[in-house]
Amino acid sequence: MPGIYIHIPFCRQACHYCNFHFSVSQKRRPEFVQALKKEIALQKDFLKADNQEKVILDTIYFGGGTPSLLEISELDDIFSELFTYYQLASDAEVTLESNPDDLGPEKLAALSNTPVNRLSIGIQSFHASDLKYMNRSHTAEQAEKVLPDAEKAGFKNITADLIYGTPGMSDAQWKENIMKLISHDIPHISAYSLTVEKKTALEVFIRKGKAPPVDEEQSARQFEILCEITSQHGYEHYEISNFGKPGFFSRHNLSYWSGVPYLGLGPSAHSYLDGLRRWNIANTCNYIDNLQNGQLPPFEQENLDxxxxxxxxxxxxxxxxxxxxxxxxxxxxxxxxxxxxxxxxxxxxxxxxxxxxxxxxxxxxxxxxxxxxxxxxxxx
Structure with a gap:
């Protein structure tokens, strides 16, 4: 069954390493939500087979950006529009990417009453020095608090992101980051080596000598530590950056890797269908303006040979x-x-x-x- 990816292009602040499409200005967020609803309606037939009244979705994934910045009322609005044209499979996976500073107890309790049943929490590190280096918007204290709060709200399908290879992060600190997730019995871990992408703040800082370069030996060593510890605690290393307990692999990502059709909604979002790949313009204002005029946003596409x-x-x-x-x-x-x-x-x-x-x-x-x-x- 196909899936839908929804790109929410807003963040509180810019992480130094990030090269995804986002804006730290949220002035047009209400307009964006209405534009997204229009795109949902205009793209209602993209995944539809002949004589199919409603497409049944296996997965929905809210990525970004920072989808957890959305108010619950905005999420409800988006789901309402989606369910006008789509039906969720009985065991569908609905993931929301989130930051610890957005997930207070009240927000988590409200989220538990939406179709979201899987939280992807961008912890990255439990150490204040790492978070400062990355320019993350949350604190180490918020990173510590969010996991028990999410569990109390009833979320059992949780994945947490970590980053390794950060200059100054010792192997002992890296082990501590991993073990904190394991101590909370988090069933899925995504861990990424810090990479220096072009046109990011981190790339500029390193080029100007304001930040130390990434040490590949450190990254390789901490990757080995990650593989060893997760294996010892029952995680399967099912993809280079992903470690899951049985039954908790990311179904949305598995569908990407298996060539399953999916529709991408929002600025910069990619779609795939039968060898055709298309992607929306990575410009939020342009995206909103076109949809306000009843037109799909500009996109590019290619037929894969x-x-x-x-x-x-x-x-x-x-x-x-x-x-x-x-x-x-x-x-x-x-x-x-x-x-x-x-x-x-x-x-x-x-x-x-x-x-x-x-x-x-x-x-x-x-x-x-x-x-x-x-x-x-x-x-x-």
Missing amino acids: KDQQYNEYVMTALRTMWGVNKELVKKRFGDDYFEKLMHASRKFLKNGKMQETSSHLIISAEGKFLADGISAEFFV
């Missing part, structure tokens, strides 16, 4: 614990692509960065930190 579809499949599959399905490559892409796949795998099988089973090619534990670089060598 066979090479692109193969590259994308290999890239996403190799990041997962299941790896590349050899028979699928043969059936979907043909013998030529299968031969290219097996040829590219030889050196990684030889040096221990990959493993081969009767049906799959899988990146080994030794190769996981290098997964993106390994995947690139399979591209055609």
Whole structure:
């Protein structure tokens, strides 16, 4: 079943490392919510099959930006419009990305009465020095408090984000961050190596010598610590950046990696359907203005050719614990692509960065930190 992604492009302040589309001005937020409702109505047929009255959704994901900045009344408004045209599966996963400073007890209690049944909490670190370096809007105290508060509000499906490789973060501090999540029995952890993206504040600070560069050795070492600790506590490392207890893998992300159709709503949001990818303009004011005039916002699109579809499949599959399905490559892409796949795998099988089973090619534990670089060598 398909899913919907909704981009909420507002933040309290700009994190130094972030290159997603967002605005720290919320002046047009009420207009944005109304524009989003218009886009929902205009795009009601994007996922619809022939003679289908209402599309049944497996997942809805509110990303950003910071979706937890929305008032409950705004969320209710968005859900009401969605359910005019869509129906939720009985066990649908509905995720809201959130920051600890937005999730007080009252807000959490109100959220528990909406269709949201999975919270993604951007903790990043429990240490004040890391949060200051990243320019996060929440405090270490708020990071500590949000997990028990979310549990008291009745949320059982919680994922928390952490960032490792931050200059000045010791291995002991990193272990402490991981163990705090585990102590609360958080069933899913997403952990990302700090990366320096172009045109971010962090990139400028490092270039001007105002901040130390990221240490790749530190990042690799802390990735190994992460893998070891989560494995010891019953988490499955099912994707390079994602660790889940059985039954708590991100269904929305799994659908992305499996080529399931999804509709993206909001500025900069991407959609995918049968080899067609399209993405909205990354300009919130332009997005609002067009929809106020009854028009879809400007978008770009591409039809993925066979090479692109193969590259994308290999890239996403190799990041997962299941790896590349050899028979699928043969059936979907043909013998030529299968031969290219097996040829590219030889050196990684030889040096221990990959493993081969009767049906799959899988990146080994030794190769996981290098997964993106390994995947690139399979591209055609």
